[in-house]
């Protein structure tokens with residue numbers, strides 16, 4: 516038996532193993548104590564992995580869903596075209612139902628179905644091959660976009676700065692580099708001394724379990740804080756910039772991201788600290804006019820009361836509210852950092868320009 520893996524950098528967060536017909540992911544629910552790979556073969560396994568956050572983070576679930584849809588198409592490759600297409604569309608709707616807020620999920624699935632339609636004249640096995648190429652393109656483009664976000668983000672930070680991040684917009688939320696963390700990884704590689712403050716991110720602790728883990732493994736200087744300590748650290752001059760990721764950017768620049776992001780943005784605004792949102796352009800959703808139109812996922816209350824505790828931390832039967840995301844008003848965002856460059860207000864025309872629409 517091989518020794519258990521200890522270094523995250525050895526693995527991509529999500530990839531296709533074509534010969535095995537499997538989507539391979541790091542099971543993020545076991546981090547930071549165990550790096551364990553899952554080989555997901557069925558649609559139900561992939562749906563469950565997205566729903567339960569075994570694979571999570573907006574770009575990563577897009578890449579996972581694209582790979583999952585290729586696997587579905589491969590299973591249907593013996594059918595005549597009309598049944599094949601109907602089967603793939605059904606699988607697309609099923610995977611799309613796993614989580615509602617991150618646009619990358621439906622974006623990647625729509626892109627896969629568009630690819631199928633563009634190749635409709637080919638024999639079904641060749642369409643399946645095109646879907647494999649498309650899923651791989653979505654994965655590779657994510658790596659390139661994150662790297663470019665890192666380069667653009669680096670122009671906004673200076674040596675010795677304290678940088679606050681919330682949730683996990685790191686390599687575990689993408690394929691490599693992450694979005695909000697990409698400038699931090701690149702800065703560190705180039706010898707900058709950055710002091711990264713990581714919000715633990717209640718209730719599922721993506722900051723503590725994932726961001727603190729991946730950044731400290733890569734050798735960055737990381738300080739873990741509870742969510743309610745961000746304002747105090749800002750007031751005391753320890754934080755010079757905030758970098759967060761996002762799940763959906765509305766056309767007007769409102770940003771859906773992990774619950775708690777809005778509080779961080781308000782504090783940063785109060786103390787005059789720049790608040791940067793790292794976003795691959797695939798996260799910008801021009802079809803959603805503003806934050807009020809974004810569907811916010813509501814998750815089970817048990818995540819607040821029991822999940823990470825040895826004993827319940829709330830009275831049995833207490834009423835809970837557990838929105839997984841909030842929306843930060845565009846006026847609180849200093850700039851978006853995309854793979855195409857830094858986007859400053861007014862956001863609406865700037866988005867149209869970088870998306871060439």
Ligand code: MRU
Pocket residue numbers: 568571572573574617681682683684685688689693694695721759760761762772773774839
């Ligand atoms: O519920 P999660 O863990 O999927 O939420 C993830 C976030 O909110 C991230 O900040 C967001 O997806 C950006 S990832 C680059």
